Amino acid sequence: MLKKFLATAILVVSLHAEIEKFQVIANNANTKNNIVIAEGDVVVFSPTYFITAQKVIYDKEKGTFELFDNVVIVKDNNIQTKSEYAFLNVNTDDLYQNPNMFYEEESSIWISSKESDKKNNTVNLEESILSSCDCIDPDWSIRSSTVDYDTEDKWLNTYNTTLYIKDFPILYTPYLGFSTDKSRRTGLLPPVIGYSQSEGVFYSQPIYFAPAPNYDFELIPQVRTDRGYGTYLYYRYADSPNSTLKLSTGFFKEKNGYYEEYDLRSKRHYGASLDYERVNLFSNSKDSKDGIFASLRYLNDVEYRSLEDDRFEESTERQIESKINYIYDTPNYFLGSYMRYYIDTQKESNGDTLQELPKLQAHSYNRPIFLDKLLYSTDLKYTNHYRRKELNANQYELNIPISYSFSLFDDYAKLVLKHEISANKFQYSNDNSNKDFEDGTYIESNSTIALHSDLVKPYEDFIHTVNLSVDYNHSESLEKDGDLYSLTNNNTILSPFPIEKSSDSINLGINQSFYDKEDLTQIVNHKLKQSILYDDFDNPKLQNMENQIIYNYFLGTISNKLVYNHQDDKLIESSSNFSLTYENFDLKLGHYMSKETENSEKENLESYNIYAKYKFSDDYSIGYSTNYNLEDKIRSKQALIFNIDDKCWSLDIKYEKEITPASTVDLEPIKQDIIYLQLFLKPIGMFRQKYEIQRKDSRNDS
Structure with missing residues (x-):
């Protein structure tokens, strides 16, 4: 009896289209000539499609499906659409729907539209709402009169576009285009927009080029309305599976007013760099290996680095080092060639x-x-x-x-x-x-x-x-x-x-550790070193004693290193670090001290650093960091960071006080108060802004 009921309730029909074979499951199915009509919880599937609807009309000759009521179409297990009516041509892959909800799994973008019409690789949508957030009450959305999406190039264009945060319109633009593809591709990267009291409005627009899989380059023009303009170029190339090459160069020209007001050493800032790494350059056997590492730097002053995009900016140290290293290593011998070239930016x-x-x-x-x-x-x-x-x-x-x-x-x-x-x-x-x-x-x-x-x-x-x-x-x-x-x-x-x-010497040392017996993780490590040096008359002299201890507990690490000078009977150096991670709280503390004494050969230094971060929900966190020189009473850096990382958007706000080197005639550093803002609407793109609130140097420091 059960077998008879199932046979009458569910009918399975095999349909052969020009492109691929379809299976249809429905409560009722009738066939007349080349037309198949299926009704009642209809399921249509093939290697490419999975379709559900309440009614389906299939034309065998034309290879078309007409679908009615609660239509869901999934293609390639990635693109999903939902509508009340749809017309699909499986031979040409054309698809018309109204109203339509479009969703792409890979990018997590959904588009709700009055109607959509797909021909070839382009989907045209009318009166659309786009977002990657919750579709019931999205945190952000983009509303457009028309949208077209290239499913092959994964590029989406919107027209007459308004950005909404919740139900509030924030920004209007006649056109917005972006890629939903997460792979490398040519296009515009998120710009950086900012304002500074000394430099005026700042705008930087990165332009990314990816002509081939093994190389790309990025051009970043920038303008600072009250200071000047410039351009930086970055190039990457992999000439073999074992190597990478990075090249960069840039130029910035100061306006006369800014150059004279801030007494800069150079009116033009320029530089270049080359980084190259390659292994197995000449070696081709298991018993030998070789490699070359090159890092070349040139700049005419330190401003060249401070004007770079934050993603590429390197540390602005006084001395710039360039080097080329080559090594050839075998089990019996080792050959090395090293070159070092130094530029002192203050000379x-x-x-x-x-x-x-x-x-x-x-x-x-x-x-x-x-x-x-x-x-x-x-x-x-x-x-x-x-x-x-x-x-x-x-x-x-x-x-x-x-x-x-x-x-x-x-x-x-x-x-x-x-x-x-x-x-x-x-x-x-x-x-x-x-x-x-x-x-x-x-x-x-x-x-x-x-x-x-x-x-x-x-x-x-x-x-x-x-x-x-x-x-x-x-x-x-x-x-x-x-x-x-x-x-x-x-x-x-x-x-x-x-x-x-x-000199003649005696060196004593102890290095002991305690390990967990189950997982062999280190719990405590203690090192103690003591040396005795003999002068030309064989008189012994105790050298600095070093004592270091590291304790790894279940929440973090505590470490301390002490250096004691016997002649001065003083601790001449101390370095302490503490880290803690407990649930949603991270804390790192550091302290360093050295003393100038008659025999220490050190200078008076003392500083501390703090980093703290608290995640007070799944998406929200706040952090603080600072570096403070206790000896000179100078805070070189202080930052307050607020972060929101939601599924469909993220926001980073950082307020930072910092001291940076400057290529002024008197070489006095610059003190800056800056707000950094970064908003990422996933996966559309990122908006980065930088606002300089205050700037002080030797001419206006109070």
Whole structure:
């Protein structure tokens, strides 16, 4: 009886369209000629479509479906539409609906419209409301007279458009276009709009180009109405699966009034950078590897960086470093080439800035000689210390250590005997002071006896590990010839090329940790170091004692490092950090202190930093951060941050007080009070704004 009931209540019909095969399930179905009429909870499905309706009329000859009442169409498990009436041509993929609710799963965008008409790859919608929020009461929506959406390019255009927050109109524009595709593609990125008391209205419009999968570039023109205008360009390229290249350059021109009022060193700011990384450049075997890393920087003053887009802006440190490193590594030897070039942004000329062009290294790893445990290695370095002005030098360094080790007391301890020959040679040139310096050579011998012990003991709930070490070092000068700074000649012209004679010493150390027995996470780590140095008359002198402890508890980490000077009987350095994460609250605290004493070789410094964040609901959070110099009573940065991160939109508001470097004639830093605003309507785009509330420098600081 049950089988007979199901057979009369549900009819399954197979339909063959020109493109694909459809299955129809309905309570009733009638066929006349080429027309199939299905009624009552109709379900139509194929590899591409899933359709439900109360009535369906299918024309086999034309390949069309006419659907009535509570029509839902899902295509490719991504695009979903709902309407009261729909007409679908499965051969051409054309679709007409009214009224229509359109939803795309990938972008989470829905569009409610009076009617929609899809032909080819374009959907045209009339009198539409668009959003990615809740469709009953959206937080934001865009209302337009007409909309067209390209389903292939995933680009949506709206006309006569008004942005609403809840039911309140906020912004009108005759046209708005954006991509619903999250992949890389050419187009306009969100602009940055701002205002500053000193610079006027600020507008920056990033333009993104993605011509191919392996490279793209971004052009960012900007204008500051009371200051000037400029453009920055960023280029990225992957020339192989193992490499990346990044290039950037930029230019900004100051207006005469701003240039003169703020006494800037340069009227034009420009610069360029290159970053390149590649592995397996020449190496093609498992037993060797190589790589090159290049980071080149050039700028004429620090303003070049401070004017960049926040997404690319680097730290505005006084000294800019460029470097090119290449390494080739095998199990037996290591080769390296390093170049360093420095620009001091506070100097008019860097002719007297010392560069390393280049530094070469050849190193052979430990290998046995005569006996299995008798090991030796070699390390050879060459450095060209170069500058256009003053004294230059070529430096050659050679180190040859030989060591022998064996275990004691049933492997509870290990004894290491080591002897090392070290040689340094300086060849001086290009001294504009007309001083005749003799090339310097220094060779010394270092002998070491080291005793180490690694102990592990498990307990019921934790594991305790201890590393104890003591070593004695004896140094002897074998050759000391020519002009060597601090050894044979104290002329300050030689100070960039110092040589230090090693001293006899005893080094003591303990490193112990406690680990959780179940997951082996570290609970406590404690390190204690103490050295004793002997002078030329074998008088011992206690060096700074270092004590460091780290406690990892279930809510965060507590750490402290202390440095104690025995001669001054004072703590000369302290560094403490504390972190806590509890439910929706994050806190990080840091404190640093150093003291200038007779023997510390440090300066008086003290500062603290604070970072706190509280998430008071699923979407809302507030944060605070500050860096304060207690010694100089200067707060270098202070920020209050408010964030809303909803499913369909996010808002970041940050109020920041900061001190930034400036390329003024007097090199005085600038104090700024700035409000940053960032609104992201997902996935339409982002609005970024920046308002400078207050600016102070050496001319108007009160």
